[in-house]
Amino acid sequence: MTDKNIPKTYDPQKVEDSLYKQWESSGLFEPDIKSKGKPFSIAMPPPNATGTLHLGHAVMLALEDIMTRYARMNGRPTLWLPGTDHAAIATENKVEKDLLEKSKKTKQQLGREKFLKEVEKFVAQSQDTIKKQVRKMGASCDWSRERYTLDAGLSRCVQEVFVKMYNDGLIYRGHRIVNWCTRCQSTLADDEVEYKEQYGKFYYLKYGPVTIGTARPETKVLDKVIIVHPDDKRYKKYVGKTLDVPWIDGTVKATFVADKATDMNMGSGAMTITPAHSFVDFELAQKYGFEIKQIIGPDGKLTKNGGKFAGLDVREARDAIIAELKKKGLVEKIDENYVHNLSVCYRCDTPVEPLVAEQWFVNVDKPARTWKGKKRSLKKIAIDVVKSGDIKILPDRFTKTYFQWMANLHDWCVSRQIWFGHRIPVWYCKESSKFKVQSSKKHYIVSVNQPKVCPDCGCKNFEQDPDTLDTWFSSALWTFSTLLDAPKPNDTLDSWIKRNKQPGKDLQLFHPTSVMETGYDILFFWVARMILMTTYVLGEVPFKTVYLHGLVRDKEGRKMSKSLGNGIDPLDMISDYGADATRLSLVLGTTPGNDTRLYEEKIAGYRNFVNKIWNIARFILTRSESTNEHPNNPNKNSGHSDAIRVIRVATLADQWIQSRLQNLISDVTNHFEKYEFSSAGEKIYDFLWHELADWYVEISKCTDAPLGRLSLAPEILLEAIKLLHPFTPFITEEIFQRLKASGLIKSDDEFLASAAWPKASSVQTPHWGVSRKISESARKNIEQDFSALQELITTIRDLRAQHNLPYSEKLDAAITTAKYKKLFQSQERVIEQLTKVRIQVLPSKPVNQEEYILGHKADFDIYLKLSRQTMAGQEKRLAKERANLENYVKSLESKLANKNFLKNAPKEVVEKEKLKLKEAQASLSRHSDQDDR
């Protein structure tokens, strides 16, 4: 039986959690491997284990859930694999900060092991929160396959990959210039450095016969090479010579070298180089074999190479050195308003020091993997897979950005001097570990497990490298490391993967994944690295399509941030407006790759829509009860058996809504296939609100028979909520369950979430017992007729509004029409109900015209009967209407008089325009008739 007490307002809080539990426990989110469809899979971008859900996650979850639910409803074995990322630096920073605040201890004071325990405690707690929040969004991901980047299996995978790369010569250890964060006490990858504009001083210093410019004099203590351009006549005489130059800490022997690296036109055209603290200078030093001496240490202070400035912080050293140089008269001038592009750590905003350190690197240029018949480098393969279309990036324009970034890619520094993360699988034998700094290959062994004996010295004491891997190293493996089974002790990477590529295994079924959906801001951090690493390890792409969404901003277009206090917490929105409305507000009205603005009114708007659907359902459900009470129903008390089936001829509205639904299904499906989720959603929105609710439901109130089994409403609603389900899973499921319980629809599906996606070709109308696909030609007639009916009704309503005629007053009207005489006659009742106007279709205009106000349309005229007073106001309106019409006719005429148009435009266009003109002219002439009387 239908529940009589359906609340007027939909309350998401009451249904969402319980529906989610039912879905989850039914196993619906796990892929149906028996299904014969083409597998569909998404690896969820793992939220950081540190944080809480923010709007970026919410967008990601909404979009991926839409894709996932769509695929599932299409009968594909569907896997959306959830998980979390340990987010090495971010997490370590957070715990460090908490530790300092709570117990005033640094991590060093606590020690590595105890600190890591703290981290794990924090992570466990925070993961719990995140997972709850993901569920709140309605994400239909498979929790039975959930992963964490530090799981045993994933960690093993990371280490195996490291070892394999080392053995292939793709990972090496070297003294190289790296970005160093003095606060994190760790290296950073190139793209983990951000740039900030800052006003600072720029110094022009006298260095022997030349003037050099610098923003960082403190690094220049030991500069002793001057680079000049080989074509620079000013300095030709010096090239190759060595001079004694009075400098910061005494006198240095300065050598002139000619190299095109300098720009003759910039400053004095000469520069000194600081190999240890500048990327460009480091390269030059390597080219010529200059000495590389460290001036700034990892602690951000000058090293002993700083002479008498040793031990000073860079800032202090800068002032002291400038004071010293001034004393010596070596400061030529100081530019006080120099715009400095300061590099800072993306995690903690601390200025980054480029310095030389011994680190582990991934070589991206060395040919190492056979790809399409040729041995190629990681970089080449990564470029090729996008160029060849094996991976498609949406929106397309990011392809260009991707290539540009790849072309500029340097070797990737993967070691980090932090504790939390995957420890580097490198072992130093204790005997030789004291030589570690000298970087002699002989003293370490790269292996997943601790080696037993050192092949060099025979000792058995090993110490693992204290460093951990860049967090993106493990994320780069995410699409496949998450699909592997538990490794066996003797597994090598290859045997492990081979086993998992057997038929029926997850890796074989679901990799490459179908889509990688994520924000464009991590295209380089993550997406590019997955491509680099996965092609190398598996020999296949990690995903076939990359869908990049934009960033969520506030109403003013600013980034949401804690400091601005303009952030919106998706969970607040869910509790205020429901998950469905929140999801709609993040997906509808957005375009991939473009930023979107979010604000509460927008979410409230979609909440209203959700409530509207609720009330459509409420109407259909409650009205259906009267089916049994209807006097004409022979099976009045028979509950919901099939016996209630009452056969009736389809009305125009029935046919129309069915035609619209057919159209909607194919439209929406097309949009889904093209990843146009916003358009798909908007079309359904329009259908439900402005077609089903505003017209079909309203018209259905006009018939004798009540709703329910006598109309198509339940079936139409069912199909529509199937289409909407990927966007708003909760309310659609709730309505489905209620429709089913009411007996209004028959369905074998336990959940709407597992129902089959509607097909335009088989819209079922059980009332007639047959599938009633409407042919295209029939659809055209039906829609044309219905449009005419809508136009008539709207015109009458407009007249009422223009003339302030309240609906409480019933009116009479005469309609003259050639084309729609029969139609309007048959719809008299509907028209009367929706306009409170009784119409009479007449062959010609009525006699007493003074008593009528008029509406002229292309296919009909309306004469609304009125008292004389009310008539007075119409003159102005008529004049305006006529002017518009005249303009329109004029523009069409001139278009059709244009010979070039007639010659060049396609025939259909010309015909269409001619028809339009004819109609407009007819309309105008009727108008004129009226005015001339």
Next chain:
RNA sequence: GGACGAUUAGCUCAGCUGGUUAGAGCGUCUCGUUUACACCGAGAAGGUCGCAGGUUCGAACCCUGCAUCGUCCACCA
């Protein structure tokens, strides 16, 4: 310096390969106690599509230049 995006109604945005009198939501105004919904209904007002050229029978859409805002990359002696 390079690349990319944005510029359309008061606000937020659609507008797919050029072809109705450029659309939606919110907001505004008018009307409405019609038995699904006021988180509602009916109706209206509001735009020379950033500017200037060009291509075309026809441009919001294509081309060139410019402007403003934003993002990314590179550089920064």
